Amino acid sequence: MSAGRVTPAGSFPATFMVTDMNKTRTSGRTIGGLRTLSLQAPAVTLLFLWMIVPLAMTVWFSLQRYNLLMPGMTGFAGLENYEYLFTDPALWSAMGTTLLMVGWVLVITVVGGTLLAVLFQQDFMGRGIARVLAISPFFVMPTVSALVWKNMMMHPANGVLSWVAESLGLPAVDWFSSLPLTSVIIIVAWQWLPFALLILLTAMQSLDEDQVEAARMDGAGPIAIFFFITLPHLKRAISVVIMIEMIFLLTIFAEIFVTTSGGPGLATTNLAYLIYIRALLDFDVGMASAGGVVAIILANIVAIFLVRMVAKNLES
Amino acid sequence: MATLELKQITKSFDDTHVIKGVDLEVNDREFVVFVGPSGCGKSTLMRMIAGLESATSGDILIDGQRMNEVGPADRGLAMVFQSYALYPHMTVEDNMGFSMRLAGVSKDKRREKVLEAAKILQLEPLLDRKPKALSGGQRQRVAIGRAIVRNPSIFLFDEPLSNLDAALRVQMRIELARLHEELDATMIYVTHDQIEAMTMADKIVVLQGGEVEQVGSPMGLYHHPRNRFVAGFIGSPKMNFIAVEQVSSDAEGVTIKLPGGETRQVPIDGSGHAGGGALELGVRPEHLVLDEQGPMEGRIQVLERLGGQTSLYVQMGDSLLTIMADGDVAYRVNDSVRFGFSSDRAHLFDAEGLSLPKLHRHPLAGLRRQDNRAPSDTVGQ
16 A cells, blocks of 8 residues: 555645646646556557557658668668659559549448438338348458459459340440459448448437428428438538548558559559558568658548548537 | 318227227317327327328318328428427528428528517527527427418427426416417317316317327316216326215215215216216315314325425325315324315216216306406406
8 A cells, every 4th residue: 555655645746736737727628637647657658659669660761771672772861762752653643543542432432321321211121131231241351352343243254244244235344454443442332331331320310200200391302301301410420431431441452452453554553552562562661661651641631631520520 | 270170080000009089179279288198199199180190090181171191291280399309400590491491482581481480489589599509498499480480270289398397397388378379370289297288278188098088178177077087187186086885866966975984965966877886986185175074084194295285195995095285284194184075076986987977067167268368358448
């Protein structure tokens, strides 16, 4: 017991000071007293190290000449890696691809998810089973679903889609060579649509039935109810879906790796895949690290905007 | 300007019969209250009138027109929900103007009508607020305002006051009664609270188990309940029921033997009832009187002093009776009391629970709420 008392007793003056500070702060945020800080410290330290060590190493490597194919060339490179990276057209192409992928997948999943949520909210026979089926793609591993799509759905000879096209008398499409980005977007959207559906369906269930009935009494048809009642109610859930999906979609890798390997050319190379190419195909660790730092900055910019938007949305 | 008529309305969900054939007429400008215990079908009945629920069989007539197949928006009704059901993302003004917006009314016209309704309900300072920034009573008024704006032929209220605290409920009750006069509209009101029913209704419809037990004016139901259920449901605290025996009956009334062995005559027509049978005497707590020479005796179990009145819960035999007495009675718990009852206020029920008709109709039994006030042209004379 006495040993346990030493630390708080020693921190008494400091605690008083902090308490006084709390009183005078008007921003509404309070900082923990030293007493609680000492208890939080181990966990906070661990998390901080967890974050800062890889980050520091990435930044450090990005400033080094570090190519595994040229072991002799080492030493401090300054911003040379960044110079090469930013003058490399591949970076800008990869950024564009990343934005297109994230953007289109978001559009498909949010719009499709909302409509499906409305559909699955209706009462019909076998609704429970239909819901489970609709949500199940989310539980398939990305590599597996990409393989299934590549070899069984979109294969130009054996695929279901080409069989459908042929039976309609249309020419079969070689998806991954003629529409590579579209194909990847379709696969990723197929995987993430259930996630959007799940979140939006849950939100849908909290919609007050009385509101819908009041709107019906006010003369609203199904479409007016959707736009005036359902959609505003889902606004918050939709912003949550957008935020979470964006964080994950910025780093899509497995689907690209399995289906197109970033090609043809750079057609499906996003930022994550570009970093992979630089690090593990070109063995240029320095350059890959510079790409990594760019990706971190990009993700943080997105995150700041999103967190603000969502936080504002959650408050109102 | 609207009347409503229900003809043999029934409603079944699969094998569950919720409404079992209801006939009802609602006259123009009448304030009708559906009252009954929970699960009696009163809300379902209202939802069928509103068109939110379809009737399994029977006709719903509004102004003589059959409305069964007409959608809820086109029946010319407006409904106020128990949960208020305000649209949370719209301001008060948008909430109230929503029906007109859907109908394509111009913005200026909309604002004009909303302001008009807001004035009646003193909502003008709140028009730009969102519902969550309002108190319960204000939300309630917005919900009513949303109904007024639609200018409906009939207002429907589904337990609108049950989410308010007691003080606010009294205030809103008065406001609703005032509104009824001001708008001169037909109103149908669902509640489980018999005080709301008694204070606001022109006509009370007592429902139980999907059937209408009795329809009548508040005073009519209070003084001439058709059966034991209505007698127990209307009036607060509940009516006391005492098992008695019929001794004889003549033109002057029925003579009954009370539990203590004494006999009393009550002015009730016993001619329809076969003599000598067991009956039940119904006396309201306010009509049981403490009296040293009274025919009945019991022991006080609980005393509730309200200041002006005291409720005595008295054990007599197997039954616990409630007596409303003066606030200053000096009795204490476990005291033995003697009491009697005013015989012209007593009711008798037969074995089936039906009440025997009284010999004299109560002078106020036909009173409508409007009759409580003097005609407006004589005011001030």
